[in-house]
Amino acid sequence: MKLNYSIFLFALFTLLFTSxxxxxxxxxxxxxxxxxxxxxxxxxxxxxPALLIRTNVASNTSVFYNYYVDNISSASIDVELxxxxxxxxxxxxxxGVDFLNGKxxxxxxxxxxxxxxxxxxxxxxxxxQDFFGDLSTLSMGYSQGIxxxxxxxxxxxxxxxxxxxxxxxxxxxxxxSQILTKNSTISLGWETIxxxxxxxxxxxxxxxxxxxxxxxxxxxxxxSFAQEIYPSTRTxxxxxxxxSYFIDTFKSAIHYEYSRFQDSWGIKSNTFAVSYVYPGKNWxxxxxYRYYDQGQADFYRDMFDFANQFxxxxxxxxxxxxxxxxxxxxxxxxxxxxxxxxxxxxxxxLSYDVLNIEYDNFRDARESQSDGSLAGVExxxxxxxxxxxxxxxxxx
Amino acid sequence: MKRLMLVVSVVFIFSGCSSPEPWVxxxxxxxxxxxxxxxxxxxxxxxxxxxxFETRESARGAGAxxxxxxxxx
Numbered sequence: 001m002k003l004n005y006s007i008f009l010f011a012l013f014t015l016l017f018t019s020x021x022x023x024x025x026x027x028x029x030x031x032x033x034x035x036x037x038x039x040x041x042x043x044x045x046x047x048x049p050a051l052l053i054r055t056n057v058a059s060n061t062s063v064f065y066n067y068y069v070d071n072i073s074s075a076s077i078d079v080e081l082x083x084x085x086x087x088x089x090x091x092x093x094x095x096g097v098d099f100l101n102g103k104x105x106x107x108x109x110x111x112x113x114x115x116x117x118x119x120x121x122x123x124x125x126x127x128x129q130d131f132f133g134d135l136s137t138l139s140m141g142y143s144q145g146i147x148x149x150x151x152x153x154x155x156x157x158x159x160x161x162x163x164x165x166x167x168x169x170x171x172x173x174x175x176x177s178q179i180l181t182k183n184s185t186i187s188l189g190w191e192t193i194x195x196x197x198x199x200x201x202x203x204x205x206x207x208x209x210x211x212x213x214x215x216x217x218x219x220x221x222x223x224s225f226a227q228e229i230y231p232s233t234r235t236x237x238x239x240x241x242x243x244s245y246f247i248d249t250f251k252s253a254i255h256y257e258y259s260r261f262q263d264s265w266g267i268k269s270n271t272f273a274v275s276y277v278y279p280g281k282n283w284x285x286x287x288x289y290r291y292y293d294q295g296q297a298d299f300y301r302d303m304f305d306f307a308n309q310f311x312x313x314x315x316x317x318x319x320x321x322x323x324x325x326x327x328x329x330x331x332x333x334x335x336x337x338x339x340x341x342x343x344x345x346x347x348x349x350l351s352y353d354v355l356n357i358e359y360d361n362f363r364d365a366r367e368s369q370s371d372g373s374l375a376g377v378e379x380x381x382x383x384x385x386x387x388x389x390x391x392x393x394x395x396x
Numbered sequence: 397m398k399r400l401m402l403v404v405s406v407v408f409i410f411s412g413c414s415s416p417e418p419w420v421x422x423x424x425x426x427x428x429x430x431x432x433x434x435x436x437x438x439x440x441x442x443x444x445x446x447x448x449f450e451t452r453e454s455a456r457g458a459g460a461x462x463x464x465x466x467x468x469x
Contacts (some may be wrong), residue, residue, distance in 0.1 A: 032442040039448060053439040066440075097455035133418025171457065182424040185433070191457030244435055246427040253432040261455035269455045282430065294454055318454055351441060357452065371431070380429040387448060389441055 025105045026129050027098060027322045029054050029063040031395045041355065042331030043075040048089075049392075060101060064109075066094040077381060078317075081225070081365055082211055086152065088357020090115045096124075103130040117210075119148040128174070131205040135179040151210050164203040164210050168196045183191035185245040188239070195234040206232040214313040215365060219376030223368050226307055228314045231299075236263035240271075252278045261294075267295035267319065282337070286330035286351075296321040302363050317381065321360040328387070344395040353387040 032053045041045040048069035056062050068091070075085035096109030106127045113120040126141035147167040170193070177187040197206035209232035217223040240259040248252065259271040275288035297319040299312035330351035337345050364381045368374040422426075427433065436442035446459050 011418050033438065035440050035444070037444055049446065050440055066443075082441050133420075135418045135420060173458070179425070179428060182420050184428050185428060189458040191459075236456060238455065238459075240458040242435060244429065244433050246433055248427070251430070251432070253430070255435045257435075259455065259458055261457070263454070265454075267454045269453070271455065275435075278435075279432055290449075292449070292453060292455070318452060324449075324453060330439075349438065349441070353445075355448070379400070383452075387445075389444060391438070391440060393438060393440075394469070 010347050011084065020209050025103050026056055027056060027060070027100050027105075028064075028075055029395055030062075031393055033391055033393045035076055035389055035391035037390075038388040039385075042383040043080070045073045046070050056303075060099060062098040062100075064094070064098075066092070066111075068092040068094075069374070077364065077366060078212060078291045081369075085310055088116055092119075099140070103134070105130070111224045117152045119150075121146050121391050122169075123172075128175075137175075137177040139173075139175040139177075141173035142170070143169075143173075143395040145169040145171075149205060149210065163200045164205040165200055165207070166197075166198045167194070167207065170194050183248065184244065186243040190240075191238050193234075193236050193238075197230075198235055199232070204229070206230045207234055208314065209316065212314075212316055212361050214304060214315040215302065216309065216313075217375055219303065220373055221375060222308070223303060223365060223375035228316070230314060231265070231312055233266055236261065236267075250278060252297075253278065253309050265319070266298035267294055267296070271391070282334050284332040284334070284347075286328075286332075288326075288328045288353075290324075290326045290328075292324040294322060296361060301363075315362075317359055317362040322357055322362070322363040324357045325357065326387075327356045330389075342396055346392065346394045349389070349393065350390050351387075353391040355383070355385040355387060357383040359383075 026162070033051070035050040035052075036049060037047060048071045050066070050068040051067045052064065054062060054064040065181065067230045069090075072088050072090065073085075074087075079085055090113060092111065092113040094109055094111040096107060100108045105152070108123070108156045111120070121189040122143055122145035124141060124143040126139060128137055128139035130137050132363050147169065147170070148163050149165040149167065150163055173189070173191045175187060175189040177185065181183050184271060195207055199206055203210070204227055208228045210227075212228050213225035214222050214228050215225050218266040238259060238261045240257060242255070242257045244256075245254045253276070255273075255275045255277070257271065257273040259269075261271075269292065271286065271290070271292045273290040275286060278285045278287075291292040297314060299310060300316070300319040301321070302315060304310070304313055328351065330349060332347045333351045334345060336343050339345065346352075359381045362381050363376070363378040365375075365378055367378040368376075431437055450456055450459075
């Protein structure tokens with residue numbers, strides 16, 4: 001990873017030693033979370049454990065370690081069209097540190113993710129500054145990641161094959177948070193992300209998934225498949241507005257969010273989300289709703305007219321036009337609220353979400369596999385999934 | 397006329413308005429510091445939700461989590 005670390009370290013330590021002392025910013029809470037998660041939908045089952053530990057190592061320094069596993073068993077529509085069902089494992093680990101000096105917080109983190117056909121390493125830096133009587137916070141961040149894309153050989157969950165593509169990713173973030181009243185806050189966020197892929201060994205793979213295919217043929221006659229052809233670069237911009245409002249009467253809170261996204265591939269999307277958090281004596285209940293819609297990429301088609309019709313051609317459902325909605329509820333039971341031994345407090349948590357995705361122009365091509373007359377007129381695909389999280393949190 | 401309006405505006409700004417003061421005092425922030433006001437109260441759960449959506453949608457960025465691989469086939 002070619003990073004100019006000296007620039008980041010200079011900026012980090014300049015801010016660390018020049019900002020004035022204050023009392024506003026605080027370090028993250030010292031806590032440990034242990035979770036089991038499950039996603040089941042669209043022929044895909046993903047489950048596994050996750051662990052997040054955060055502790056202070058000095059009065060102004062907090063460190064964290066995150067361990068996360070996806071055990072994937074996939075017989076998705078993409079897999080059924082292009083191969084056979086498979087099992088694999090993804091292991092992600094992160095370490096990070098937060099420095100606090102007065103009203104300034106700086107963070108540095110590193111994430112490593114490994115699958116048998118995909119490796120990703122990401123280094124992130126961030127800084128935030130409180131000002132205006134601590135009613136306002138300005139934050140900035142930069143990340144650089146290197147992804148190595150391979151292709152599965154056999155079904156060994158942790159053996160990486162030869163590299164097909166190498167992707168350099170850079171993230172630039174800026175955010176502004178403002179306390180509006182004694183009951184409400186609002187924040188704005190902007191992030192630009194650039195991807196730059198380098199094809200390896202004439203593989204034909206850049207930013208595309210090597211297992212995915214585009215489709216071409218004649219409606220009502222036949223549908224054929226060939227390896228997708230993607231651009232080697234992508235730039236995206238995302239803007240988000242989030243707000244929170246405290247309801248005095250019930251000591252509860254409403255959170256809302258709107259995000260707008262667009263990228264150099266012609267994809268545009270909107271996200272609306274709202275949640276309500278209600279605390280009881282020993283319980284906290286969360287109710288949430290999320291709506292997402294996106295337009296298709298310029299080079300997406302469910303079925304092209306013939307092979308190599310355009311320079312770039314894709315049929316990833318993630319690049320099609322679709323609408324996604326999810327509804328969820330979480331319940332947290334708080335225990336040892338007054339402390340117990342070295343524990344300050346704890347909570348047991350259970351979360352359940354239902355996800356529904358309705359695709360506008362991605363058809364279920366499995367229907368025409370045995371009957372060519374259905375090519376191009378198959379049913380539009382839909383995905384429904386159940387998402388469950390169970391975790392215990394302990395503060396100390 | 398435009399010049400007059402500009403002068404009037406400048407005079408108004410510098411004579412009638414002082415710089416704004418923070419309007420929510422530290423002792424008035426009890427509600428804001430309540431755990432229910434934290435949109436990502438449990439980071440491990442918020443990170444998981446972000447990952448679930450990110451792998452199935454094209455939108456990315458301006459969220460709460462960075463890094464990670466694909467796990468998306």
